[in-house]
Amino acid sequence: MNDVLWAQCLSKLEAELSEQNLNTWIRPLHAVREGSRLKVMAPNRFVRDMVRNNFLVRIQEIASLLSRPDAVTVELVIGSGLQVAPVLAAESVGSRGGATANLSRQPPEKSEVVTVSAPSSHASNLDPEFTFDNLVEGKSNQFGRAAALRIGQEPGRAYNPFLIYGSSGLGKTHLMQAIGNEIVRQKPDARVMYLNSERYVGEMVSALQHSKINRFKQFYRGLDALLIDDVQFFAGKDQTQEEFFHNFNALFEGGQQIVLTCDRYPKEVKGLEDRLKTRFGWGLTVSVEPPELEMRVAILNSKAEQVGVELPSEVSFFIAKQIRSNVRELEGALRRVIANSQLMGEPVTLDFAKRAIADLVAVQARVVTIENIQKTVAEYYNIRLADLSAKTRSRSIARPRQVAMALAKELTTRSLPEIGRSFGGRDHTTVLHAVRKVAELRESDTGIREDYSNLLRTLSS
Amino acid sequence: MPIDNDPPAQLTLALDTAPATSFDTFHCDDGLNSGRLLASRSIESFARGELDEKQLYLWGEAGSGKSHLLTAACRSVTEAGLRVAYVPGELANQPSALEGLEACSLVCIDDLQRLDHGSEADLFHCINRCRAADTRLLFAADRAVERLGLMLPDLATRLNWGPVFHIEPLAGVEILDALRREFEQRSLLASDEVLSWIVRRFPRDMRAMKELVDQLDQASLSEQRRLTVPFVRQVVDTAGTEGV
Numbered sequence: 001m002n003d004v005l006w007a008q009c010l011s012k013l014e015a016e017l018s019e020q021n022l023n024t025w026i027r028p029l030h031a032v033r034e035g036s037r038l039k040v041m042a043p044n045r046f047v048r049d050m051v052r053n054n055f056l057v058r059i060q061e062i063a064s065l066l067s068r069p070d071a072v073t074v075e076l077v078i079g080s081g082l083q084v085a086p087v088l089a090a091e092s093v094g095s096r097g098g099a100t101a102n103l104s105r106q107p108p109e110k111s112e113v114v115t116v117s118a119p120s121s122h123a124s125n126l127d128p129e130f131t132f133d134n135l136v137e138g139k140s141n142q143f144g145r146a147a148a149l150r151i152g153q154e155p156g157r158a159y160n161p162f163l164i165y166g167s168s169g170l171g172k173t174h175l176m177q178a179i180g181n182e183i184v185r186q187k188p189d190a191r192v193m194y195l196n197s198e199r200y201v202g203e204m205v206s207a208l209q210h211s212k213i214n215r216f217k218q219f220y221r222g223l224d225a226l227l228i229d230d231v232q233f234f235a236g237k238d239q240t241q242e243e244f245f246h247n248f249n250a251l252f253e254g255g256q257q258i259v260l261t262c263d264r265y266p267k268e269v270k271g272l273e274d275r276l277k278t279r280f281g282w283g284l285t286v287s288v289e290p291p292e293l294e295m296r297v298a299i300l301n302s303k304a305e306q307v308g309v310e311l312p313s314e315v316s317f318f319i320a321k322q323i324r325s326n327v328r329e330l331e332g333a334l335r336r337v338i339a340n341s342q343l344m345g346e347p348v349t350l351d352f353a354k355r356a357i358a359d360l361v362a363v364q365a366r367v368v369t370i371e372n373i374q375k376t377v378a379e380y381y382n383i384r385l386a387d388l389s390a391k392t393r394s395r396s397i398a399r400p401r402q403v404a405m406a407l408a409k410e411l412t413t414r415s416l417p418e419i420g421r422s423f424g425g426r427d428h429t430t431v432l433h434a435v436r437k438v439a440e441l442r443e444s445d446t447g448i449r450e451d452y453s454n455l456l457r458t459l460s461s
Numbered sequence: 462m463p464i465d466n467d468p469p470a471q472l473t474l475a476l477d478t479a480p481a482t483s484f485d486t487f488h489c490d491d492g493l494n495s496g497r498l499l500a501s502r503s504i505e506s507f508a509r510g511e512l513d514e515k516q517l518y519l520w521g522e523a524g525s526g527k528s529h530l531l532t533a534a535c536r537s538v539t540e541a542g543l544r545v546a547y548v549p550g551e552l553a554n555q556p557s558a559l560e561g562l563e564a565c566s567l568v569c570i571d572d573l574q575r576l577d578h579g580s581e582a583d584l585f586h587c588i589n590r591c592r593a594a595d596t597r598l599l600f601a602a603d604r605a606v607e608r609l610g611l612m613l614p615d616l617a618t619r620l621n622w623g624p625v626f627h628i629e630p631l632a633g634v635e636i637l638d639a640l641r642r643e644f645e646q647r648s649l650l651a652s653d654e655v656l657s658w659i660v661r662r663f664p665r666d667m668r669a670m671k672e673l674v675d676q677l678d679q680a681s682l683s684e685q686r687r688l689t690v691p692f693v694r695q696v697v698d699t700a701g702t703e704g705v
Contacts, residue, residue, distance in 0.1 A: 023547030029544075046555045169618035263615060332621040335623055340499060360625065
């Protein structure tokens, strides 16, 4: 909790500075009294430097005045007073259940105090909300889900490493954390650690700075399962990759489970070392795809149920038809409808939902046009735009044309005959055939699946 | 642009007579169905921790009141004794500016349209840390997420993760009423003629109008003059206040 003297300093500063200066430089600070020192902590170097250059003299004056007759020296440092890196906090590294610290925050309305709890065998950074039970299953994630469940039940044996890749917001983190939660459910004392790549890098840098790199190594090599999210951010970080390479080898040889996620096929990540790319492919690599309409509806119903809201089916179908690209934005649209309904005290009806996300629909509708799709597809396959409307039936042109037609069907509200007309006056049955053919190829042909997914991502973002 | 040696922007003294930037002083007399009132109510509930959301995204053109709502949210959280951080978009581009903010209870990032591509990954990581630490996030920009032209799809989906609100600037009679209230809150009397003159000169930009009202307040006090159109014009010309 902030020091009493600091609270008094804040009151004084509030009378002297503009709201923006207060909110940007002063209110992010935290302070503790240590004897004759008032240790003021800035969240980062940038804030610290600005405070030091512009406000520190005044803060010292106010603190001296308020603490009379005692003398007090204001010391400005970077820190929060809240966080302790798990690795560095560990007393007994590698010991069962003793290696992770759990950051828990009391409800903000009660107190700002954030505590570092006693080490617990469950402190693994896992969000208990991400389980297989609430992971909606559909065609787009069926295989990945089944494989993940098996890993959760047989970590280190089924598929190792397990790499999940796909566009943003499709549930990679959910799938990954569900594995971790399943491992802990099956074996409560299992040492599982979930973290995103940025935190892994941060802990490694911190360990290097504090000469605790051996402790870092011991900690990560002592886990039963290591789950690292968004490994594409390792790109270009040579020292991290070097360290991770050795950790990976140690875990792999020890039969400990490694689960990774990436926003694209790892071989496509520039700046990632080849030896890591190769190792990532040793086990099982699965992609997650954008969910189909039925799955989007099921996801909306599931999420609404989680927050205790009954969603009429016409509303879930309406939202699902509008938001096609990813689950996160689907959830965002639902949250918006529910929040509006609660604030305005109106029931969630189709009309209400239409009004609530009207501008979102307008934005999406403006973005995706058939012309836009044709241009994007032509660029993607490196063919001429005119080829898409031409009579040419060679495979190198016909396949991209079919893909473009399927995308037009999925991303616009145009009818089959309208789409046909936009592709050189073709018949609606040609479009229908293209839509079916592409759906079939997405099941059987990895290349087409990748292409479609990439194009969908480009057009929907 | 390194600004380490520059003074921070807007290092101004708080004016005693200016009303506090709060939800009560946000102008939204239009009906409950309007975006302005809904956004204001949502952000107020969010700041109080009464809305079960981790983040909100607010967009609307310059002068529509976004910064007012963000500042009001900061005030509300501060009054509860909690820490806040308000980061304008251009400052978010500074090295390390988005680090460590998860120690606050509320983080507001304004003018996201000014975020450089090079800072997108930093914001992405900042969002991840804040959400993991239960730090509430409030974003504002002059356009929808889809129009920010972000290079990092992961950031775009994260910005759209929570409810999004769009606010329109005040228009017509609303803006005249809002301006009248700005004068009233400073215990100043302004005739309809003066109000109309200002509204013609500063259409739709409430921020510029508020700054002018503050200047008029000071000038009228120091020169002991009533607010007439010639006097207002004189203040505007002297101060070089930007109108249209």
